[in-house]
Amino acid sequence: MMAAAEGGHDPSATPATDLVVQVRHLSHCYRGHLTALVDVSFTVRANENVALVGPNGAGKTTLLLRLTGILPGERGQITVCGYDPADPVQRRFLPRAVGMVFQNPDDQLFAPSVLEDVAFGPLNLGFSPEEARQRAVAALAAVGFPPCWHDRPPLQLSGGDKRRVALAGVLAMQPRLWLLDEPGAFLDPRGRRELIRLLRTLPQAKLIATHDLELVLEVCSRALLLDAGRLIADGPVRQVLADAALLEAHGLEVPYRLGHRADVARVITSENIGLLPPPEREATTSHNGADNRSPDISCIDVPPAPTVPRPDRHHPTRPADDRDNTPIDVTALPPEKQP
Amino acid sequence: MRGWLHAWEPRCKVAALLGAAGGVAFLHHWYAALLAFALAALLAGVSRLSLRFVVAYLSILTLAAIPFVLILPWTLRDGRPAWVEWGPLTFHPYGLETGLAVGLRLAAIGLLALTLFGTTPWSELLAALHRLGLPAALVWIVALARQYAELLGREFQRLRAALRVRGFRPRPTWHGYRHLGYACGALLVHGAERAERVAAAMRCRGFQGRFIALTPPRPCRLRDLLACVLLWLIVLCLALWERQILEGG
Incomplete structure (x- = not known):
C-alpha cells in the first residue's frame, strides 16, 4: 500500500503565494450525521486545472460549497485565495476571487434577461452599471452567445445556452479560481467541445467536479479522486485515470480514450503478436520488488492497482499509455479480437 | 407595437397606475366601478397590449370574481323587494349590485396592473419600485x-x-x-x-442584499408627472362623484 500523502504536490515545496486553495484536514457532516467529507487535504496552485472525480455522493459538491463558504462548517482549515471561507468577514471578499458554476444552470439564472444576469456579479462587486454592462457583453461574446439574444429571459433558453450564460456570469467577474460543478451537464457534443475549448483558454486555476473523465483528460493536469468523503488519490490526470483497478474500486471507469487503447494494447501484446509482457502480477512490481506504479500518484487506503506499462505496437519499447492520440489501425488485428 | 404608455417614465407610471388601482379599490357603487373599468380598458387599449395577453390574464381574475356575483345576490339585501323568491331563497338587487361592483373593481384593478406590467420591462419596473423607496x-x-x-x-x-x-x-x-x-x-x-x-x-456572485439596477434611470419629464397627476385626478373625481351624486342624491 502506498503511503498517504497530502495532495499530489508537497505544499511545503510550493510558495504560499502560488497556492489558490489550501485545504487541511477538512471534514464535513450534514445534519443527521451524514458524513460528507473526512479529513480531506490538498492544495491547488495558481493557473492549475484540477479535476475532482468520484462516484455519486462522494462529496464533490460539498467540497466545492465549503470552498465558497456557502456551506458553513468548523472542522478543518481552508484558505481560498488568501481568504478563510469560515470567517464571515473574509467570506464577503470571496466572490472577488472565486467563481462557482453550479451543476444546474437553472439554479444560477434568475434575472429577467440574459444581460442582466451576467452583469449581476460585476454589479455586486462594485462596478458601475456601464462597466458591468461592458463586462457582461464581453463575457457573453467569449462564450459564443449571440448578441441578439441578450434581452431574452434566461429560463427560455436551451440547456446549452443556459450553461453558456452561467459560465458568462462567472467569467464577467474574472475570478482567480473557478469552481465548476459538472460543467459538461446539459451540453450536446458541440456545446461540450466549445466548453472544453473555453476552459482551456481560461488562464485561471480551475477545480472541476465531474463524472466526464474525457473532459477531465482534455482540460485538467491533475486529478483528485474522492469516494465516500475521503480523498483516495491525487496525481497527474493521465496516471490516475489510467489506473483501472483504482477507478473500478471507486465506482468509475477508465475513460474510453485510455481504456480503449489499453485494451487494444493488451490484445496485441499478450496473445497475438508475441511481444508477451510478464504476467500482470509480476508487471506491477519491478525486478527488485518495488511498486511499479507512478510515484506521482498518492493513494490513501487503496491497494496498488495493476497499472501495467504495456508496449506500444509501433514502438515496443515505449509504454502504450504514453502514446499520443494517433489512431490505432484495428484492421491489423485478428477479426475475433477486434474491439 | 409601442404606445405612448411604453414611453411613460417608469416611476411615474408605477405611481400613477398603483395609485389609481388603490383609488378604484375604494369605490362602492357598481356604476362607479363600471366607469373605472371603462377607464382601465381605455388605458389598456391605448397601451396597445395584445388582446390575447389581456384576455388570458383577465379571465383568471374574472373567475375569482364569479363567486361574489353568484353568492351575494342571495345573501345581501336592503329595503327593496326581492326579484325572485324560491322558498327560503331570495334574490335581491342590492346583492347583485354589490357582487357586480366587486367583480368590476377587480377587473379594473387587474386591467390597470396588466397595463403596468405589459408596458414596462420587468427590470425597469423593479428599478422603478426601488427608486420609489421600496426596500x-x-x-x-x-x-x-x-x-x-x-x-x-x-x-x-x-x-x-x-x-x-x-x-x-x-x-x-x-x-x-x-x-x-x-x-x-x-x-x-x-x-x-x-x-x-x-x-x-x-x-x-457577491449578493449581499442590495438591489442594483443595470439600466440607468430615465429622466422624469414634466409630461410624465402631469399624466400621473391627471390619472389620479380622474379617479379622485370618480370617487367624489360616487359619494356626492349617487349616495348624496
Whole structure:
C-alpha cells in the first residue's frame, strides 16, 4: 500500500503565494450525521486545472460549497485565495476571487434577461452599471452567445445556452479560481467541445467536479479522486485515470480514450503478436520488488492497482499509455479480437 | 407595437397606475366601478397590449370574481323587494349590485396592473419600485416571486407529465387525492430546495442584499408627472362623484 500523502504536490515545496486553495484536514457532516467529507487535504496552485472525480455522493459538491463558504462548517482549515471561507468577514471578499458554476444552470439564472444576469456579479462587486454592462457583453461574446439574444429571459433558453450564460456570469467577474460543478451537464457534443475549448483558454486555476473523465483528460493536469468523503488519490490526470483497478474500486471507469487503447494494447501484446509482457502480477512490481506504479500518484487506503506499462505496437519499447492520440489501425488485428 | 404608455417614465407610471388601482379599490357603487373599468380598458387599449395577453390574464381574475356575483345576490339585501323568491331563497338587487361592483373593481384593478406590467420591462419596473423607496428586500421578493412562479409552473408540468406517463389520471378517488397530495408536496420540496440553491448561487456572485439596477434611470419629464397627476385626478373625481351624486342624491 502506498503511503498517504497530502495532495499530489508537497505544499511545503510550493510558495504560499502560488497556492489558490489550501485545504487541511477538512471534514464535513450534514445534519443527521451524514458524513460528507473526512479529513480531506490538498492544495491547488495558481493557473492549475484540477479535476475532482468520484462516484455519486462522494462529496464533490460539498467540497466545492465549503470552498465558497456557502456551506458553513468548523472542522478543518481552508484558505481560498488568501481568504478563510469560515470567517464571515473574509467570506464577503470571496466572490472577488472565486467563481462557482453550479451543476444546474437553472439554479444560477434568475434575472429577467440574459444581460442582466451576467452583469449581476460585476454589479455586486462594485462596478458601475456601464462597466458591468461592458463586462457582461464581453463575457457573453467569449462564450459564443449571440448578441441578439441578450434581452431574452434566461429560463427560455436551451440547456446549452443556459450553461453558456452561467459560465458568462462567472467569467464577467474574472475570478482567480473557478469552481465548476459538472460543467459538461446539459451540453450536446458541440456545446461540450466549445466548453472544453473555453476552459482551456481560461488562464485561471480551475477545480472541476465531474463524472466526464474525457473532459477531465482534455482540460485538467491533475486529478483528485474522492469516494465516500475521503480523498483516495491525487496525481497527474493521465496516471490516475489510467489506473483501472483504482477507478473500478471507486465506482468509475477508465475513460474510453485510455481504456480503449489499453485494451487494444493488451490484445496485441499478450496473445497475438508475441511481444508477451510478464504476467500482470509480476508487471506491477519491478525486478527488485518495488511498486511499479507512478510515484506521482498518492493513494490513501487503496491497494496498488495493476497499472501495467504495456508496449506500444509501433514502438515496443515505449509504454502504450504514453502514446499520443494517433489512431490505432484495428484492421491489423485478428477479426475475433477486434474491439 | 409601442404606445405612448411604453414611453411613460417608469416611476411615474408605477405611481400613477398603483395609485389609481388603490383609488378604484375604494369605490362602492357598481356604476362607479363600471366607469373605472371603462377607464382601465381605455388605458389598456391605448397601451396597445395584445388582446390575447389581456384576455388570458383577465379571465383568471374574472373567475375569482364569479363567486361574489353568484353568492351575494342571495345573501345581501336592503329595503327593496326581492326579484325572485324560491322558498327560503331570495334574490335581491342590492346583492347583485354589490357582487357586480366587486367583480368590476377587480377587473379594473387587474386591467390597470396588466397595463403596468405589459408596458414596462420587468427590470425597469423593479428599478422603478426601488427608486420609489421600496426596500431592496421587498424588490427582491417581487423579482424572485415572479421567477419562482414560472419555475414552479414548469416543475408542476414535469410532475404532471411524469404522473400521466405512468398511467395516472386525476379522478375523485382516494388514490387520486393521495397522489395529487404527493405531487404537491414534491413541488413544495423541490421549490424550497431550488430557492436555497438560487440563494447560494447569488451569494457566490457577491449578493449581499442590495438591489442594483443595470439600466440607468430615465429622466422624469414634466409630461410624465402631469399624466400621473391627471390619472389620479380622474379617479379622485370618480370617487367624489360616487359619494356626492349617487349616495348624496
